[in-house]
Amino acid sequence: MTTYADVERALLARWPETRMEPSLDRIRLLMDLMGDPQRSFTSVHITGTNGKTSTGRMIDALLRELGLRVGRYSSPHLQDMRERVALLGDLIDAETFVRTHEEVLPYVGIVEERLGVPMSFFEVITGMAYAAFADAPVDAAVVEVGLGGAWDATNVIDAAVAVFTPISLDHTHLLGDDVTDIAAEKAGIVKPDSFVVTAQQPVPAAEVIMRRCAEVGATIAREGLEFGVLSRDVAVGGQLVSVRGLETTYEDVFIPLHGTYQAGNAAVAIAAVEAFGAKKELEIDAVRAAFADVRSPGRLEVVRRSPTVLVDSSHNPAGMRATVAALDESFSFQRLVGVVGVMRDKDVAGVLEALEPALDHVVATRNNSDRSMPPEELGELARDVFGPERVTVAERLDDALDTAIALAEEGADLVGSGLGVLVTGSVVTAGDARILLGGTAS
16 A cells, blocks of 8 residues: 555655756646646746745635635645645645545656656646645635746646745746846746736846736736735734735734734735735635634744744745844844754855844754755854854754754843744755654644
C-alpha cells in the first residue's frame, strides 16, 4: 500500500522547484490529458515577491465567509507538503493527497514519454492541486505562483483576478537583475479582460504591470489610488485597520497579524474579493469574521513564551526590513537575539544588514536544506555586519535555539520580561524551528 511518506519521497526525488525551466508544454499536456481540471473552477492568481501566502490566506478566508467552497494552493511549505493544497480551509488530508498522486501519476508518465523530459516536483504537485480542486469540487481557487509568473506551472489557469503583492529583488539568477525584469516575468499571469489588483509597487514595476494591462485589456486597481488602508492602530495580538475598498469602506477590522505590510495585504485581499464578485460590496460582518481567524504561520509568529520566540520566513532584504519595522512597532523587546539560517543563493549581506538594528546578538546556523549556507560562512558575513562580539556560530539549529534562548536570558536581571528570540532567514529555517518547538502544520 502506498503511504504518504512514499509519495513525499517520490515527489522530492524529482527536479527541485528552485530549477526554473521556461516552458509550459509539460504542464499544459498534463492538464489536457487529465481533461483540464483547472477549468472547472474560477481562480484568483497571486504573484509578487513578498506577502503572497498571507494575502492568499486572507482571500481564501473572505471567499469562504461568502459561502464559497474554496481551494488554496501555496508554496513553499513550512513543515508538511500537504500545506500547499488546502481544501475548504484545511490542509488536504493524507489519504486524499496519496490518492490524487496515484491518479495523476499515469498521466505524468505519458507526458514524460511524449516529451522526453521529466516533470518537476512543482509541476506534478501543481497538477495534483488542480485535480484535487476539481474533485472536491471547489467553486473558486486561490493560486499562488511558485516562481515568477509567465513560465510558472500554475499559469495554465485563466484567472478572473490577478493579484500583485509588493515586488522587489529576489531569485535574480532566475528572474532578472532588476525590478523591471522581475515585474515583466510576473506580469505574465495577467490574462485578457481580467481584473488586476496590485499592492503599492516601485515605479518601474508599476509601469510594467500597467503596460501589460493595457496590452491585454485588463482593468487595474492600485493600492493608494483605487483602494487602500485608511487607518491602522496596533492592538493586543495584532492590529485594527480601516480599509477603503473598491466599492465601500470597511471600518475597524481586527487582524491578528503584525506589521504595516499585513494591513496592506488585507487591503489587497479585500479589493481582490470585491473584483472577484464583479466589484460587489462585501458585508462588514463577513470581513470582520473572515479576518478575525486568519493565520499566517511562520510570518512573525509567536511559538513560545518566556522568553518569547518568534519564527519568521523573511528571506530577502525587502521582506526583512518589513519584519524589523513590525518588530519595532508591535513588540517591546529590551533584548532580542536572532537565530539566522539562509540559503546561499540569496542576498545574505542585505538580509543581515536589514536585521542588524533589531538584534543584540545573532546566532548563525543552518536549516535542513542542501542549499543552506554553511554556518561558519554565514558567521563570517555576520561578523562583518554585527561585529565579532555580537555573533555566535552553531552548526545545528536545535543547538542554535538553545544558545539563543540562553543568550536572551542573560539579560533577565536587567530587563525583566522583555526578552526575545527571532528565528528567521528562510521559509525552511522557520519551518524547521516550528517542528523543533512543537508547532503543527496548518
